[in-house]
Amino acid sequence: MSKQKAAVLNQNKDFRTLYYRGRSQVSPFLVMYVRKNKLGICRVGITTGKKIGKAVQRNRCRRLIREAYRLLRPAIKGHWDIVFVARVRTATASMHQVKKAMEEQFRALSMM
Numbered sequence: 001m002s003k004q005k006a007a008v009l010n011q012n013k014d015f016r017t018l019y020y021r022g023r024s025q026v027s028p029f030l031v032m033y034v035r036k037n038k039l040g041i042c043r044v045g046i047t048t049g050k051k052i053g054k055a056v057q058r059n060r061c062r063r064l065i066r067e068a069y070r071l072l073r074p075a076i077k078g079h080w081d082i083v084f085v086a087r088v089r090t091a092t093a094s095m096h097q098v099k100k101a102m103e104e105q106f107r108a109l110s111m112m
Contacts, residue, residue, distance in 0.1 A: 009045030009081060018045075018083045025105040029093050030065065031085040032105045040079055044069060048086040061086040068099040075112050 009015065022035035037043065046065050048058040065084045090098065106112045 007039075007041045007043040009043045009083060014043075014081065015045055015047070015083055018081055022081070022083070023109060025108050027101040027105060029087055029090045029098050029101045030105065031087065032102070032109075033083040033085070034109055034111065035081050037079050037081045042073070042076060042079055043081045045081075045083040046086070047083065048090075051088055052086055052091050057091045058086070061090045064090065064093065064095055064098045065102075067095065068102045071099060072103055072106065072112075076106060077111060080111065 009018075018033040018035050022033040025032045025034075046062050048061045050058075052058050052061055065086060069082075069084070084102075103112070
């Protein structure tokens with residue numbers, strides 16, 4: 001398997017489409033919005049609001065989410081647009097907690 005970078009969602013219209021038309025799953029650490037796409041790839045976006053803390057905490061949250069997704073990506077079936085929204089508890093969470101929460105969300109949405 002080749003090491004490909006995940007396609008990134010960074011257009012506001014893509015985020016808005018997911019918020020309004022996608023399915024969502026909530027946990028204490030993450031909110032996840034998903035929607036099938038016909039592009040043949042999974043695209044991922046991550047948002048961290050200012051409630052989480054200063055830039056250092058927000059960047060840590062993004063790194064945790066990105067790494068958890070990277071580890072779970074091979075198990076995901078199909079092609080999806082996914083947006084992860086970090087919550088306040090993400091800033092103090094461990095990598096294991098974020099990965100476990102993400103895995104439960106994927107299973108609840110029948111993506112694994």
